[in-house]
Amino acid sequence: MRTVEIIVPPREPHFVGDGFRVHNFIPGGYRLDMKRMDPFIMLDYNSRHYFPPSEKPRGVGVHPHRGFETVTVAYKGRVAHYDSSGGGGVIDEGDVQWMTAASGILHKEYHEESFSKEGGDFQMIQLWVNLPAKYKMSEPKYQAISNGEITKYALPDGAGTIEIIAGEYRGVKGTASTFSPVHMMNAKLEKGGSAEFSFPAHFNTGLLVVEGSIKVNGGEEVPTDHFVLLENNDTDFSIQAVGENALVMVLSGDPLNEPIAAHGPFVMNSREEIIEAIEDFNTGKFGHLED
Ligand code: MN
Numbered sequence: 001m002r003t004v005e006i007i008v009p010p011r012e013p014h015f016v017g018d019g020f021r022v023h024n025f026i027p028g029g030y031r032l033d034m035k036r037m038d039p040f041i042m043l044d045y046n047s048r049h050y051f052p053p054s055e056k057p058r059g060v061g062v063h064p065h066r067g068f069e070t071v072t073v074a075y076k077g078r079v080a081h082y083d084s085s086g087g088g089g090v091i092d093e094g095d096v097q098w099m100t101a102a103s104g105i106l107h108k109e110y111h112e113e114s115f116s117k118e119g120g121d122f123q124m125i126q127l128w129v130n131l132p133a134k135y136k137m138s139e140p141k142y143q144a145i146s147n148g149e150i151t152k153y154a155l156p157d158g159a160g161t162i163e164i165i166a167g168e169y170r171g172v173k174g175t176a177s178t179f180s181p182v183h184m185m186n187a188k189l190e191k192g193g194s195a196e197f198s199f200p201a202h203f204n205t206g207l208l209v210v211e212g213s214i215k216v217n218g219g220e221e222v223p224t225d226h227f228v229l230l231e232n233n234d235t236d237f238s239i240q241a242v243g244e245n246a247l248v249m250v251l252s253g254d255p256l257n258e259p260i261a262a263h264g265p266f267v268m269n270s271r272e273e274i275i276e277a278i279e280d281f282n283t284g285k286f287g288h289l290e291d
Helices: 113-118 271-282
Strands: 004-008 014-016 020-026 040-051 059-065 068-076 079-083 088-091 096-100 105-111 120-130 141-145 151-154 160-166 182-189 194-198 204-216 227-230 236-253 261-263 266-268
Touching: 020 120, 040 068, 040 204, 068 079, 079 096, 088 096, 105 113, 113 120, 120 204, 120 236, 182 194, 182 204, 261 271, 266 271
Parallel strands: none
Antiparallel strands: 004 227, 014 020, 020 040, 040 120, 059 105, 068 096, 068 120, 079 088, 079 105, 096 141, 151 160, 160 182, 182 236, 194 236, 204 227, 204 236, 261 266
């Protein structure tokens, strides 16, 4: 059985712009540097937080990315997004936005206007998925995935549902296309319900408990907003919702095992490529987007 390596509590939150109050898990403290969960190189989690009404939408202004993909998963609240390649839209509760920055993109992310005016609970994940070297300079791409489009797998005995965002579960393929083998799914478990997972042992695998609390392989209880890093010692593990219904983000990916050179919003393979990214950004090669 694949065992628990460490249970990581949420760190003190910090603000990204003025709209995202996040706990950073990757590349954070403990063992979660940019290599340990390769190809998942960054994980920011806005745990459920009430934002009061605001006439001016909160968020993050225009900024660049190169060399990887940003994946936003909305649980509560709505985000509006625009990018320099013409992609954009609203990420509603249950939706996923999979943006491939690749050779370079400018984008901005704000609370959606009517959500901002009304205020409300806000809860989101933003994940950076690294790209293999050979795809880092490919064309940017944008996958807007509404909740209705996400493949669902009904667990036996009414134990719950697996929403397969990417990868596959029990032979059922997920919705998003990826550049390397990545599994990403929301496990929605009824109280007492359990689900079993099987990923190759060398796939880096972790769980973020978004709602409720769980046990992994029947072990110690993991509360809401905690991350579970699993060992790379075996394939199979199970999770069970204890006490109430649970929602767990399940991540597993084939490590790229390539050198990482990271600087702010750019993640490349060498220092030279980072310098090139900064020069290209400074000379307007990432396109144009109004603030
Ligand atoms: Mn961004």
